Structure formats: structure tokens, C-alpha cells
Amino acid sequence: MSETPVTATPAVPAAPGQGAPQRGTPWRLAASCAALARDRADHPAVRCEDRCLSYAELHRYSNRLAHALRSAGVRRGDRVAFYGRESEHYYALVLACAKLGCVIVPVNWRLTAHETGHILSDSGAGLLFVADEFATTAERARAAAPGRTVRLGDHGAGLRDWCADEPEDDVEAEGPGPDDAVAQIYTSGTTGLPKGVMLAQRSFFSLPAALGDSGGEWIDWLPDDVSLVSLPGFGIGGLAWFLHGFNAGATNVVMPAFHPQEALRLVREHRVTTTFAAPAMLEMLLDERGAGPEAFASLRKVAYGAAPVTEKLLLRFMDELGCALAQIYASTETGSVAVCLPPAAHRPGSPLLASVGRACPGNEIRITDDEGRTLPPGRTGQIRIRTHARMLGYWNNPGETARAVAGEWVRMGDVGRLDPDGYLYLTGRQHDTIICAGQNIYPAEIERELVAHPEVADAAVVGLPHPRWGESVGACVVPRPGSGVSAGELVARLRGRLANYKLPTSLHMADALPRNPSGKVLRRDVREWLLAADGDR
Secondary structure, rough: OOOOOOOOOOOOOOOOOOOOOOOOOOOOOHHHHHHHHHHHOOOEEEEEEOEEEEEHHHHHHHHHHHHHHOOOOOOOOOOEEEEEOOOOOHHHHHHHHHHHHOOEEEEOOOOOHHHHHHHHHHHHHOOEOOOOHHHHHHHHHHHHOOEEEOOOOHHHHHHHHOOOOOOOOOOOOOOOOOOOOOEEEEEEOOOOOOEEEEHHHHHHHHHHHHHHHHHHHHOOOOOOOOOOOOOOOOOOHHHHHHHHHHHOEEEEEEEOOOHHHHHHHHHHHHHEEEEEEEEHHHHHHOOOOOOOOOOOOOOOOEEOOOOOOHHHHHHHHHHHHOOOEEEEEOOOHOOOOOHHHHHHHOOOOOOHHOOOEEEOOOOOOEEEEOOOOOOOOOOOEEEEEOOOOOEEEOOOOHHHHHEEEEEEEEEEEEEEEEEEOOOOEEEEEEEHHHOOOOOEEHHHHHHHHHHHOOOOOOEEEEEEEEEOEEEEEEEEEEOOOOOOOOHHHHHHHHEEEEEEEEEOOEEEEEOOOOOOOOEEEEEEHHHHHHHHHHHOO
8 A cells, every 4th residue: 555645735844842833834724625636636535325526526515615605694713503414515514614714513413402502502603504304403403593504405415506606716715724713513511511612723734744754653644545434523533533534635434323334334345444433333343243354454553542442342453453553542622632552552461551542742741630730650640731733712611711721731631640651541530530438439440340340341430429428439330241240249349359438339230321422421321320220229
């Protein structure tokens, strides 16, 4: 496979060891799109279902959309909402917004009308593009946030008609630059009302530029890659994965929604070389009938992240996928991959498999106490990351922005420690910390012990209110099919492995854990379910 670079993403001078964008550099999606349309005109840019757009076709389509947006009264800095599944039409609209200088606001299509209404109202999006299947929900949401709605139509026919009479030449915008917002992604809302994370154009360029010649040792995107985009584009995982592959000139195979059987078919049919998925998605893929060495022969590198992974499952990935693996640790607020466990660290028996990796080139990690003082290696504390891809802030929310960002450092909301070599080990979520009789308990530690049991497939641990101790430990466990493991057996197994105050006082079995589209456990839902289960006893 050729690894000859294309000129779509020009080399950018960087500050030593930082990968920082320089003033006047072409870290702009409009420039990238135009260069790719010139240099890789006929190369497939996006495949979705049975449709395909080349880089030249995608450039012309996004130009027409940009002109249509301007004709509709959209101006630089305006918010434009999209409520539909992933497709070439969504990503063409993302590029159109980048060219005009407005901001795409993707809406999670699993949300209710009430939740969607909050996003439309909070963002102030006057124009909403909606798929026909979500039109009823969107109409109800519009009651809380009036504005104009454009239907996408069957396979995007409505959107194409909407811009059909517009010119295909480049939009003469004021020139949105690397530090201008291009996307506003709403957080999952697991801890409160969703907040709009504003991401600049530089968020989708800084990491590849910083990786430079070391890309193959970490995570990389190559011009000849066929990249499977299986995570939804309303989150940072799907959007960033597509745009990184796009900027490299790769072929991007987009799934409207993840289904393991369809993902397996796409890997085989299109000879997919790289993808990014949550561990649960990869596990489902491996469980599909027909999965095996022949099906995965085209893969060269698979990235995984967005949720914890057990060493047992990781060993399975290493054994059955037959390609290089890279773990990703990031957040919407970091804008791109912040920390990576590189392929070289994926060795059976390596203690590094318990870590999430080291800071990617150009990024830095600090572990601090509650007052922001840096802690030495081995000490557990708050995780802070400095990256040039970081968010501009939360939309219209300076208070929350100040709590999330300290100078150039993003507070990750996670608790962890660094080893002397700079590898990061997660202990748990800071706001998920359980305080029992004054003792801090980190759920990840207990979850790791629970899923180590051969008959346990998944587990989530949360704090439950306790009249005497403040909080006690509650656990929701998903047994493997056909398992006869009992709650008492699991607690007995934990005894001796964990301090007594860490043992669950409430443990219940469930068929599955509630997760958001990015694969993260919805701990609030777990907590409510456990409280209800305890009340029924």
C-alpha cells in the first residue's frame, strides 16, 4: 500500500514539541477540500450505502450548499443544525458550513423532542436540516425554538433540490481561519443539561501535523486508507474520525448507524484498512458469524476508545483482529485524540495494557490535586491535558468554560495517575467518585475486578445514598449468556481482593447496561435502576 502523501493538507510549521498552528497557515477545511478536489478529483471521498462521491463531486456539492446557505440568509458565525443519520449529505453540509464560516450543530437523532428543543434553543440555530424519519420529532422540538426547517428527503433528494440552482464555484467568504468555530457538539448530558462544545478548524488539523513522521508509531491516516466511519457524526468520535480521514485524502465508508453484521460486510466488501470504534462495538463485530482472519485481512490499524476496555477483551482484539491496535483517550472538549496507547504497547502480558497510553506528540498531561498543584508520578489526582485541538469553550456558558479549562489545560473530569514513563492510568471519573464514610472509592477499580470473573460480561458501579455512611457501593452486573453466577458469589470473590468498604452493598443482575451512542455507561440510569431494584426487595 502506498503511503505517498497528497498536498491536500499542506505541511505546517510548528513550535518545537508543540505542533501549534501558526498565524496565516492553511489549517482550513475549505482549503483542504479544494486541494483534494484538484489532486484526487476522481478518488472516492465518501461511500454510504450504495452511493459514492468523489473528492471533486464532494467539493462541488458542498460549494452549492454553501451558496444556498448564504442565499437563505446564513452568515458567518450563525449556527446551522442537522438532525439526521450519517451520510455524504451530512458531511457535505459540514464542509459547506466551513466554507461559509458558519457553525454546524449536529443533533443526536436518538434524542426526544424536549431534548432536541433545548439544543435548538440554546444554539440559536435558525435553520434546521432534518431527515424525514425524524420530522415529527423535529416539528415538536421547533415549538420551543422556532425557525426554518429543510427536509433532507429520500436519500438526500430534498437537500440536493434545495441547492440545485446554486453555482458550484468557491464561496467568496471572509476567510474563516484555523481559530474560527466550525462545529458545536453537545455533550451527552450525563451530568446535567447538554453544553455546546465549540470546536475550531484547527481541532481537525493539529494532531496529524504534530504526529509528523511518527504517525505510524501512534495513530495515523493515509491517502490509500479505506476508513470505516462507524461512530455517529453528532459526536466528536465520528466527526473527527471522518475529517481526519478526509484531510488525508482517504476513502471514508460511512455507516448511517452501526450494526455489526453490516459493519462486517463493509469491511469485507470495501477492504477497509482502518476504523475507530468503542470496545463494545468491536466485541459485537467479533461475535458475528463469519468474523475471522479472512474477514479482517485488509485491516492494518484499528483504534478503540470512548469507553473502558478490560484486558481480557483487549487480548481478544489482539488475537482475532490480526492488525495493529491503538487505544484513544480523549473528550469532546479536547477536540481530538489527546492520549494514545500506541501499537507497540499492545503486547500480551505487558503491564501497559492497563494504561490508556501517553500524551500524543504536541500534547501534555498533568496530574493535579484539587488546588491545581502538580502531583508526582504514582500519585492519584485530577487529569489535565494541554492540546492545541482543545475547544474554544462552551457556547454562551463562560462559567462552565472556566470550570473545564484552566489556561491552556482542559480538566478531563477523570481521576488517574502517571507512571515514571508518562503512561496514564485511569482510576475513575472525578464526579463518579463514591465517598463512603470519608473514604474515596473509584468505580473503575471495582468494575475491573467484577469483569475479571469469567462469567461476567459487563459491570457498572455507582454510589448509592446511605443514611449513615453518606454513600455505599452499588453494582449492576451483566452475566454472560447461560451463566449461573449469583450476586453473593461475586461479592464473596471481591472479598479479599478489595477493602471491605469498597464491597457492593447492593448488587443486581441485568441483561445490559444503559449506554449513550458513544458507548459510555449512563451511570445516572444505572443508579436509578439500582434504587428501584432495592425498593422492590
